[in-house]
Amino acid sequence: MSFAFHTNDIRSTLNLITTIIASLHRTFTSASHTHFQSLVQELQALQRSLTEIDALADDEAQIPEISALKFASCGCKETLERFWERLRPFEDVLGEGVGNRDAKGAWKKAPRMVRWELLVRKEVPELRTYLVAHVGSLNLRLSTALL
Numbered sequence: 001m002s003f004a005f006h007t008n009d010i011r012s013t014l015n016l017i018t019t020i021i022a023s024l025h026r027t028f029t030s031a032s033h034t035h036f037q038s039l040v041q042e043l044q045a046l047q048r049s050l051t052e053i054d055a056l057a058d059d060e061a062q063i064p065e066i067s068a069l070k071f072a073s074c075g076c077k078e079t080l081e082r083f084w085e086r087l088r089p090f091e092d093v094l095g096e097g098v099g100n101r102d103a104k105g106a107w108k109k110a111p112r113m114v115r116w117e118l119l120v121r122k123e124v125p126e127l128r129t130y131l132v133a134h135v136g137s138l139n140l141r142l143s144t145a146l147l
Helices: 007-028 033-055 060-097 103-119 122-147
Strands: none
Touching: 007 033, 007 060, 033 060, 033 122, 060 103, 060 122, 103 122
């Protein structure tokens, strides 16, 4: 069985997760902290799983299982890229909003904050559900590959 997998795929997915987590930390406000903290925890669980998978050596006896696991581990990259593409345009607005009491600045940001609520924030529960399922699947595959 042959997979189109490159060792840098896991590392690029790990870099993307780090970028998203850093961006979410910059967007935390008191109102959204709980909402995003749960997502960050799911992303960190994925990060731990991918780090363990990346550390696996390509043992001669388990090459098909490990290759399949490494290939499956990057199945979430496209979903994370889509989320990042939707999150990125709001980074400056959300990050500046923390502690900023300037009324003029708030009026300028209001339309983008509404777009944020409508376009991105509502996707978080769906993304969390996907991540929980993906991490569970990876951990199950990891445990069977190591047998």
